[in-house]
Amino acid sequence: MNGTHRDGDANGAVKHTTNGVNGKMGGLSELSLRTQSTDRRREASSNGLRTPTTPDSRRSSPNSTHSRKYSNPLAPPFIVSAPGKTIVCGEHAAVHGKAAIAAAISLRSFLLCTTLSKSKRIVTLKFSDIGLDHTWDIHDLPWSTFQHPTRKRKYYDLVTSLDKDLVDAMQPHIATVSPDSEPQARKILQAAASCFLYLFLSLGSESSPPCVYSMRSTIPIGQGLGSSASVSVCLATALLLQCRALSGPHPDQQSKEAEEQLERINRWAFVGELVIHGNPSGVDNTVATNGHAVLFQRKDYTKPPSVNILRDFPELPLLLIDTRQPKSTQVEVAKVGALKKKHPEVVERILDSIDAIVRSVFNIIETTDFESSSMEADAAITHLGEMMTINHGLLTSLGVSHPRLERLRYLVDQAGVGWTKLTGAGGGGCAISLLKPQARPTLDTDEYLNGEAATASAPSSSSQAQPNGSSLTALQKLEQQLEDEGFDRYATTLGGDGVGVLYPAIINDEEIDQEMFLTAEGREGIHDLVGGGSQGGAWKYWRP
Numbered sequence: 001m002n003g004t005h006r007d008g009d010a011n012g013a014v015k016h017t018t019n020g021v022n023g024k025m026g027g028l029s030e031l032s033l034r035t036q037s038t039d040r041r042r043e044a045s046s047n048g049l050r051t052p053t054t055p056d057s058r059r060s061s062p063n064s065t066h067s068r069k070y071s072n073p074l075a076p077p078f079i080v081s082a083p084g085k086t087i088v089c090g091e092h093a094a095v096h097g098k099a100a101i102a103a104a105i106s107l108r109s110f111l112l113c114t115t116l117s118k119s120k121r122i123v124t125l126k127f128s129d130i131g132l133d134h135t136w137d138i139h140d141l142p143w144s145t146f147q148h149p150t151r152k153r154k155y156y157d158l159v160t161s162l163d164k165d166l167v168d169a170m171q172p173h174i175a176t177v178s179p180d181s182e183p184q185a186r187k188i189l190q191a192a193a194s195c196f197l198y199l200f201l202s203l204g205s206e207s208s209p210p211c212v213y214s215m216r217s218t219i220p221i222g223q224g225l226g227s228s229a230s231v232s233v234c235l236a237t238a239l240l241l242q243c244r245a246l247s248g249p250h251p252d253q254q255s256k257e258a259e260e261q262l263e264r265i266n267r268w269a270f271v272g273e274l275v276i277h278g279n280p281s282g283v284d285n286t287v288a289t290n291g292h293a294v295l296f297q298r299k300d301y302t303k304p305p306s307v308n309i310l311r312d313f314p315e316l317p318l319l320l321i322d323t324r325q326p327k328s329t330q331v332e333v334a335k336v337g338a339l340k341k342k343h344p345e346v347v348e349r350i351l352d353s354i355d356a357i358v359r360s361v362f363n364i365i366e367t368t369d370f371e372s373s374s375m376e377a378d379a380a381i382t383h384l385g386e387m388m389t390i391n392h393g394l395l396t397s398l399g400v401s402h403p404r405l406e407r408l409r410y411l412v413d414q415a416g417v418g419w420t421k422l423t424g425a426g427g428g429g430c431a432i433s434l435l436k437p438q439a440r441p442t443l444d445t446d447e448y449l450n451g452e453a454a455t456a457s458a459p460s461s462s463s464q465a466q467p468n469g470s471s472l473t474a475l476q477k478l479e480q481q482l483e484d485e486g487f488d489r490y491a492t493t494l495g496g497d498g499v500g501v502l503y504p505a506i507i508n509d510e511e512i513d514q515e516m517f518l519t520a521e522g523r524e525g526i527h528d529l530v531g532g533g534s535q536g537g538a539w540k541y542w543r544p
């Protein structure tokens, strides 16, 4: 195997041993070694300072009287990105050991990590979408509790529950995060801060690099599109990279090695989700880590879940509609848990039916060529639509729908253009509508396709075949009505890359600095600044 083998713990106490034929270093290490001296020079000149003396030049200078210890140079700023998700079927049932299918969407979160000079000894969170700006002194954090030999976890451990003592030790440091904001906002801020701090204290050490972590996301928060999982994946990846517990990503990385890195990230992202959600199944972080689509099932919480990556997820004609009704995943998951406790036999059967829907959808997806415009493909779409309708009905019976979701479903049903189900935790948030074959738009409305075709530029309208007039009108009318009633529609594609790294944070020879990153305007501003996240040669992905 090419590359670097790393031994050590989550403390950053990592030994590098090259075991390849040519002894080549793995991705990030190689990049960081190459960029360190440049970076130091850049820092020095931007400070108006002389270029610092390198260890080599010091050694070669016989007159050097410096006895100061050489300190590690700064790592350059880098960005980590991960997608949001939509659950095609199986939400809630996934929490109770059943299967679910989820697909990555093209909305993503981005985390810019800016290492500070070692003398600073602080970590700062600038999560500007939610208005979080908080700094901790690294020395003040409860390292002794987290690093205690009975509690300390290795970076490769499988952590499946939170340690109450660690959560308690963290509390005084969370209580100081925006204590004066109103309760609902404070909950969001403190959840994000807790997610970071638990991971930082688990994977870092008192000698971790001081750093500013700046977060931007194009995923709406708390609308069922996996914003928390995407944030958790970004944080876990950045912290694992900083403690050198990951190799790559690099293009020639062997499949098995890439898979191991993704598995490592996913394990810690699940811990982040435990902090934010309380009782997650792990499906959201799994799809945010791996990208594409996944068939997911976690029967035993003490073991890794079974994950089947669906790399050729079909380009289904979908609408992704936001009710703009805020909800809490934690609350909705707890609701179903309470109902199951009260009526175990009935609820277990509902969950089994949802599991049967997931199997049926998986079989159809695996056996149908959706690209052909055959009767078989149309029948498969109808089959998927019917499964979605039943799935939504079962979720409603579990008590996780909302009047806004029911209104949306009614409007789509009335228009006769498709089948609708809530996606994610429900209680508000988003729904997906699969368009009926006869309502499926033709060339000028490719935007409804969820795959690459959706982003390809369409030919001019004069050269297009005319769509089925009545269906298109029905769809246009529906869109108008949705807009009038305050629903939002997201243009997104399904099934792109999972977690990615831009190291260093440079696009088209321009370094993305904190100011630019934090002030980029709206989804398009962020997307344009970082080069799309999922595209562009500068971004690297673990691709097994």
Ligand SMILES: Nc1ncnc2c1ncn2[C@@H]1O[C@H](COP(=O)(O)OP(=O)(O)OP(=O)(O)O)[C@@H](O)[C@H]1O
Pocket (backbone or CB within 6 Å): 127, 128, 129, 130, 187, 188, 189, 190, 191, 192, 193, 215, 216, 217, 220, 221, 222, 223, 224, 225, 226, 227, 228, 229, 231, 276, 277, 284, 327, 328, 329, 330, 424, 425, 426, 429
């Ligand atoms: N842009 C962001 N910046 C910082 N924190 C964020 C951001 N987006 C989401 N979060 C964190 O994730 C939490 C939202 O999680 P929640 O589960 O309620 O919604 P979701 O993940 O969008 O929905 P679902 O789990 O149903 O897919 C927020 O409270 C916040 O702590």
Ligand SMILES: C[C@@](O)(CCO)CC(=O)[O-]
Pocket (backbone or CB within 6 Å): 087, 090, 091, 092, 093, 094, 095, 224, 226, 279, 280, 281, 282, 283, 284, 329, 333, 424, 425
């Ligand atoms: C509601 C749920 O099933 C999906 C949330 O996106 C919760 C989970 O699986 O963690």
